[in-house]
Amino acid sequence: MSLFFPAYIEDNEDIERVEEEKAVPKDYGIDFETGQLTGDIVEGLEAIKVWIWLALQTPRYRHYIYTWDYGSEFEELPGQTYTEEYLEAEAYRMTEECLLVNENIESISDFSISMDKDTAAVSFTADTLYGSLEFNSLHVTRLKT
DSSP states (O other): OOTTSOSOOOOHHHHHHHHHTOOOOEEEEEETTTTEEEEEEEETHHHHHHHHHHHHHSBTTTOTTSOTTSSBOGGGSBSSSSOHHHHHHHHHHHHHHHHTTSTTEEEEEEEEEEEETTEEEEEEEEEETTEEEEEEEEEEEEOBO
C-alpha cells in the first residue's frame, strides 16, 4: 500500500446526500412584544424569524460572545442632519449586512424605515429558504443624538 493512497475516497453520492440533509433551523421561541422567552422550541420559518429579530436587536461589536458578523449597526445612524434618502439607504445596507450572514436568508425586499425623534423602526420582507417573512415597524434602536 502506498503512503500517497488516500485512506478515504469521497463518493459523489455521499456528498450529495450530506448536502440534502441540511438541518432545519431550531431556536427558542420569543414573545416579540416583550422580548421574553416563551419556553417553546420553534423550527423552520419561525426559528428564522426569531434569529432575525435577535440579530436586529443585538448591537454589533459590543458583546464578546458574538462574532463580528452578528448583530446590527443601527446605533451608528446619526439622528441629525442627514437626508431621509441617505438614512434609508444606510438602514437598508445595515439591515442587509446583518441578515444575509444567515445562510437561510436569501434576500430582503420592500424595505422602508420610519424615524420618530430618536427611534427607528424598519419594515421589510425577508425571503428565506423556508418562505417569506414580513416585518412591520420593527423597532431596531434608539438613535444616538
